[in-house]
Amino acid sequence: MSQSAIQKNAEPSNKRGLARQQKFLETAEEMFLTQGYASTSVNEVVRLAGGSLVTLYRMFGNKLGLFEAVFRKKTMTFFNELEEGVVWSDDIERSLLGFGEHMQSVILRADGIAIYRLVLMENNADQQEIQRIYYKYGPQVAIKMLANYLDKQVDADKVVIQDTYLAAAQFMEMIKGPFVNRLLFGEVISEKEVHSALLQGVQIFMKGISK
Template identity: 45%
Template sequence: MPSCFKTPTPCRTQRGEARRQRLLDVAAEVFMEQGYAGASVNEIVRRAGGSLSTLYRLFGNKLGLFEAMIAQRTEVVFAPFEVEGMWTDDLEATLLAYGRHIQSRLVEAHAVEIFRLVVSERGEDRERIQQFFHDAGPRRGQRLLADYLRTQVEKGRLRSLDCDMAACQFIDMTRAPFYYRLLFGHPPDEVERERALQQALSLFLQGARMLRESE
């Protein structure tokens, strides 16, 4: 199903960019307070200032505004792993760096709030919202890791794997010990997160790494 996310009209001035960011920031507040279905673009404009015509010109409609908010926040999470040099042939160091980054973003309060909002949505746009969130967030993270694992398989450092599934399994192992408690308002401390990550890495590499001839 096509997305309603509208390619933003270029903000040619600093003032225009500030206006767009103000709408995104206020929209996030209103969506978190009232849910997607309950949120009103009139309320967003009232708080942010400006006009409805500006909002519609920049985002198309409420769904486009919501998707722009999600896109911006997920870009912050995954952009660092789409630059050259982040994925190296040091499997352990690369997976540790990726796992720590994902964990640190996962436990942020606004990330938990967005997940709860998306899962609880029951309005007519529910499927589109949930699909967009999945594609921009979890699926993007899985794709990045799966692409890296494929290169390691091709180089003979990992066994032949279903790399898409393996990426999901590694990510799930790094968060499984604490994720449901996190959603219920009990975030893990750094020690627990690191223990989960180290054990996930150990188990993953034991199963996925190519055996040496002497083993």
């Protein structure tokens, strides 16, 4: 059966169903991060989490649907924390520092690098869809969040930016620096290096958008 032919049902409405769904997600997340997508078996997820394959397919549709649910839940948790932790204010530099620090904390931590490795380096039939899911729930959300803030600053006539979405994406790349590739290759990155990249990124960005 093709992936498009498999349809998942509505979210479970009872406590037992919700608990089973949560267990599937927790088990699958650990397996995806430690083993990768291709090596993760839905049968093994069911064996470790309990329940049945029929239940898993009813909830998530297929393996790709399970991955999407895992990644969506993970990113939603982070972005909710980001909204609570970052104080968007008229102090643009301070807002950028807060946003950048939160983004670095998730991009450069172990599970962030594991997801990045899965998305970029695996070769499987679902890879194109995996990359779409990653961008939709990860970078795209972060970029839009910062672009919306920059839009408000442009409207207030505080900065000059031709394309706020592009500017937000460029800021993200600056604070990531070379660290993602270095971590993928097994290097150890110091907090001082990461913080220096953030400070310099904000400094360069502010000079570029200031009136």
